[in-house]
Amino acid sequence: MAEDKEYEKIPTLTRENHETWFRRYKIKLKGKDVFYVCEKPLLEHCKVATVGEITAALEELDITDAANARVHINIEKKAKYLKDEASALDIMFRSLSEDDQSLIDEYETAYALWAYLQKKYSQTDATTANIYMTKIQMFTFGADNTIVGAWDKLKDYRSKLGAADLNAKNAYNDLALLLVLVRALPKEYETTIDTLNAQSTLTVDDKLKHLEAKQMRLQQDEEHAHPAFKIKSKSNKYVPPHQRGRSATQDSTSSSGDAAASNYTCHLCQKDHFLRHCPYL
Numbered sequence: 001m002a003e004d005k006e007y008e009k010i011p012t013l014t015r016e017n018h019e020t021w022f023r024r025y026k027i028k029l030k031g032k033d034v035f036y037v038c039e040k041p042l043l044e045h046c047k048v049a050t051v052g053e054i055t056a057a058l059e060e061l062d063i064t065d066a067a068n069a070r071v072h073i074n075i076e077k078k079a080k081y082l083k084d085e086a087s088a089l090d091i092m093f094r095s096l097s098e099d100d101q102s103l104i105d106e107y108e109t110a111y112a113l114w115a116y117l118q119k120k121y122s123q124t125d126a127t128t129a130n131i132y133m134t135k136i137q138m139f140t141f142g143a144d145n146t147i148v149g150a151w152d153k154l155k156d157y158r159s160k161l162g163a164a165d166l167n168a169k170n171a172y173n174d175l176a177l178l179l180v181l182v183r184a185l186p187k188e189y190e191t192t193i194d195t196l197n198a199q200s201t202l203t204v205d206d207k208l209k210h211l212e213a214k215q216m217r218l219q220q221d222e223e224h225a226h227p228a229f230k231i232k233s234k235s236n237k238y239v240p241p242h243q244r245g246r247s248a249t250q251d252s253t254s255s256s257g258d259a260a261a262s263n264y265t266c267h268l269c270q271k272d273h274f275l276r277h278c279p280y281l
Contacts, residue, residue, distance in 0.1 A: 012096065013100060015164075018163065022118060032087065037081060037085040041112075042109065043073065092110070103117075124164065128160070136161065136177075141185050151177075185211070
């Protein structure tokens with residue numbers, strides 16, 4: 001049961017997830033010591049170069065190799081290969097659609113089936129490729145974006161573009177992708193970008209770190225600006241009707257102090273009150 005749940009985590013092979021699917025199944029089959037049946041056909045794996053002194057049981061096939069010599073294979077290796085091949089196919093079938101499973105009738109070996117599935121799902125999908133090409137070219141940097149998040153999103157678009165069209169897989173290297181990101185950044189980054197462009201020795205990772213640092217400074221500046229605004233707002237807060245009389249009394253009591261303050265200019269906000277009464281203090 002535990003093994004069945006393990007395979008449920010790998011979705012059925014589709015064009016959209018084929019790169020991940022082949023990567024994960026390659027690791028899984030290697031973990032079971034059976035991936036070699038997808039890498040080599042039976043004849044190549046079990047073929048014996050020369051009979052000579054070999055004492056293992058051999059099987060002579062009714063075929064000849066390039067040197068026009070009869071081909072012999074190791075019977076024990078053949079038996080193990082066929083057993084491992086069955087195991088590999090059983091594992092693969094757990095995440096294949098019924099249509100793909102039926103391909104075994106035409107491609108009768110794990111080696112042939114694996115090769116065909118790779119070819120089938122790696123074919124160019126012009127529509128999908130155009131979608132992700134456009135997403136990269138028209139990329140925008142929103143107010144809620146982070147440098148790291150935007151970079152990861154661009155790399156995801158690049159990966160999906162390459163999956164849809166192998167010829168476009170290398171269309172955007174890291175440097176080209178960074179230029180797309182930089183072009184989308186707001187004006188607050190212009191000075192930092194100019195500085196980075198002047199330093200030709202910086203790597204893409206170095207430049208991303210500098211852009212991250214710039215974003216953190218912008219966020220800190222924005223956060224520091226908010227408290228002063230909030231304090232100022234408090235001085236104009238709403239006073240309920242039942243408290244207005246009390247406020248008026250307090251205002252009249254403090255009027256004499258205000259008169260004295262009228263001759264004093266606050267050096268913090270340049271208004272007529274004592275520094276201790278300044279809302280920006």
